[in-house]
Amino acid sequence: MTLFITILQLICGLALLLIVLFQSGKSSGLSGSIGGVADTFLTKNKAKSIDAKLAKATKWVAGAFVALTMVLSII
DSSP states (O other), X not given: OHHHHHHHHHXXXXXXXXXXXXXXXXXXXXXXXXXXXXXXXXXHTGGGSHHHHHHHXXXXXXXXXXXXXXXXXXX
């Protein structure tokens, strides 16, 4: 049982690492470093973009990782 949970935690950790690496920065590009992020057409539709889906996936996978860590510490 402990081995199974440890393998699940390892998979969650690797998935969390990949999801975070695939996300773009908040101020990516030259315009973000100089004058801030401008409100463009692309930022208005950010809720439907891949970055929003990756942010939601980060929360779920991180929650699963924390839960598995707690279970392993109890066992």
